Amino acid sequence: MKLNLKINSENKVFDIDVRDTLMDVLRANGYKSVKHGCETGECGACTVIVNGLTVNSCIYPAVKCEDAELITCEGLEKDGKLSILQEKFIEMGAIQCGYCTPGMLLSAHALLMKNPNPKLEDVKDALSGNFCRCTGYKKPVDAVMAAAKEMKGAK
Amino acid sequence: MQYIRDLKKYYWPKGPQDAVRLLMQEPLAEIIAGGTELLVSGLKGREVNNLVDITRAGLSYVKKDKKYIKIGATTTISELQNAPLFKDFACSILSKAAGKFVSVQIRNAATIGGNLGAAMPSSDIAPVLMALDAKIHVCGKENKEFPINGFYISKRKTVMAPYEIITEIEIPLPAENVKTGYAFEKIGRTEMDIAIVNGAASITIDASGEVKNARLSLGSVAQNTIRCLEIENNLLGKKLTKEIIAASCENIAKSIDPKTDVRASAKYRGTVARVIAARLIEEAYIKAGGKI
Structure with a gap:
């Protein structure tokens, strides 16, 4: 069957099996930022944004x-330039092995789209569905707070 | 990964009756909404050839009339959490419970009807709806409604018959000029883990501070979410003090039947249940305007 959707502002038509998860379809079509983790909706490595809301694509x-509009991590950079959020993750050492990073970035991106002035608690809640097993959570949380501040300044 | 190996067809019914018709007519058919329960642990090895997705069946809404708040079954947990209506209703216990519901990603997909229908004893939504005395509307061969107290038979089991689906949750609005307070509490290993013990309370008092009506519900301490009727009765007609509350909850072991699992022992659950019950009653009483 055919699936019509928009990914990172591009219209796409994929040939899919009714049994495919969204994660399967995205990875099979080159969106390798979508990581295959727990397969049970717990770790958040497969997080993508569907119509403005994060979901576990696995x-x-x-x-x-x-007909949905999706954002994957590939869509965060513009014209080869990383987003402020991505820059802050690098700058503040919020990445170690990187496996959880695309999911974390999308959870943070979805939060900042809705709430440009998040409180610390909002950021912690937004990242609560993304497990990291090496860096921990302090640096990612700090990076999101710093990105929010810088994005506000840029406006 | 294929989420259901033997799936052949995926249906999008336009309304609940259409969904029920498909469930009855298609072989090995199963209902799906957010899928966060069904695709993770709800199938239990069952063969499924047809999925009937009700998220486009017109059941996503929150509305209020003079007597009730009505929540469509496919309203997501995020929608409940963020609905302005629930921020100022019943001391915001429904928003609070929805906000404690695992992760953002799951809240964005999981639905209130799915959570109630999955009938897991750790549901954060069920105790709140018990404290609010909600009714569950069901569509099948005929339309039915069930009070949520009595809806659960055991773990993963409700009073619903085969081919019945939840369509709406109805919460009665409290009468005006009545002083009622509400509380919700959840104890878990982490903020996003499912509850070790959770619960909710609603307490109505008169001008003198005497308890006129009390509802106390607990989750994760029995086969399914329960109302603690004995404790509720202990409170009626009394002006509450810390001592009266503690005494009322003393025999909580008779009302509950906790089990040991990976998260906590039965003994721990029993102890925590007593503490949580007392805390819920006290908080709801104070929120109603009572003085302790």
């Missing part, structure tokens, strides 16, 4: 995305 039937 437990999300691809068929649910007909």
